Amino acid sequence: KLLKEISIERIRDEFIKILMSNNPKSGIELLDKLNILEYILPELLKTKGVIQNQAHAYDVWEHLLRTLQHSADKGWPLEIRLSALFHDISKPETKRFSHETQKITFYGHDVVGSHVTKKILQRLKFPVKTIDKVSKMVRWHMFFSDTEKITLSAVRRMINNVGRENIWDLMNLRICDRIGTG
Numbered sequence: 001k002l003l004k005e006i007s008i009e010r011i012r013d014e015f016i017k018i019l020m021s022n023n024p025k026s027g028i029e030l031l032d033k034l035n036i037l038e039y040i041l042p043e044l045l046k047t048k049g050v051i052q053n054q055a056h057a058y059d060v061w062e063h064l065l066r067t068l069q070h071s072a073d074k075g076w077p078l079e080i081r082l083s084a085l086f087h088d089i090s091k092p093e094t095k096r097f098s099h100e101t102q103k104i105t106f107y108g109h110d111v112v113g114s115h116v117t118k119k120i121l122q123r124l125k126f127p128v129k130t131i132d133k134v135s136k137m138v139r140w141h142m143f144f145s146d147t148e149k150i151t152l153s154a155v156r157r158m159i160n161n162v163g164r165e166n167i168w169d170l171m172n173l174r175i176c177d178r179i180g181t182g
Contacts (some may be wrong), residue, residue, distance in 0.1 A: 002139065003036065003040070003053075004039065005041040005103075007030065008124060008125050009125055010152070011040060011081050011124065012124040012125055012126065015040060015124065015171070016023070016078060017115070017182065018031070019068070019072075019078060019081045019082065019085070020072075020078060020081070021072070023069070023072065023073075024068050024069060024072050024081065024085075025065045025068060025069035026043075026077035028065055028068070028085075029065065033043070039044070041120065043063070043089055043116060043120060044064070044089065046083075046092045046093075047061040047064060047088070047089065047091065047092055048060075048061040048090050049058070049061070049097040050091055052091070052104065052106075053103055053104050053105075053111075054103075055181055056062075056156060056181045056182065057181060057182025058178075058180075058182050060088050060092065061090045063087075063088060063180050063181060064085055064086075064087070064088055064089070064180070064181075066179070066180040066182070067085070067087065067176045067177055067179070067180030068081060068083040068084045068085045068176075068180075069086070069180075070175075070176040070180055071084040071168065071172070071176045073175075074175075074176070076169075076172055076176075077169075078130070079130060079133050079134055079137070079169060080137075080172055080173055080176070081133050081170055082117075082121070082122045083128070083137035083138055083141070083169075083173045084173060084176045084177070084180075086113065086116075086117040086134065087110075087113065087137070087138050087141045087173065087177060088106075088109060088113065089113045089116050089117060089138070090110075090112035090113035090115075090116050090122075091106045091109045091113075093112060094106045094107060094108050094109040094112055097154070109115055110138065110140070110141060110142045111139060113138045113139070114135045114138045114139035115135075116133055116163050117134055117135045117138045118135040120147070121134060121135070129161060133166060133169075136162055136166065137162070137169065137170055137173055139161075140158065140161050140162045141148070141173055141174060141177060142168060143162075143170070143174070161172045
């Protein structure tokens, strides 16, 4: 509870050290075990036990941590690691059961997640450039979910949406996301 007395900038800097470590998954799990995570990222705790559809072997919590860990295993920069950790942050509030398909859906989790990610990063006082890039990556991480229907115009739209300078980072995020599904 004394974390409330520590400057948010100091908390952010220590959080970055965890994310940039070789094993950020263990770092986040330790924050949770010590009941510290609720003071830093309460939004992340809401992902625990949220079951996903058949494409995922893990609940949202485990999926996010495994996605983050893969980004660290690849040695990718902070923005990709943050995007990996937050890309499905809003699945709990967008979870619905479709009676038509008899499946769980998370429609709009990318849009809602982008807004939630932006609020989290603003609260932690990340630089505006980092906030903009990570929230954009979260927003567009679901690109080309149907790979059979990719058109040249869709590719151009994606580059316009995310920015030419971010397109390969978005691809790397997508790789982490796919590995994190199990």
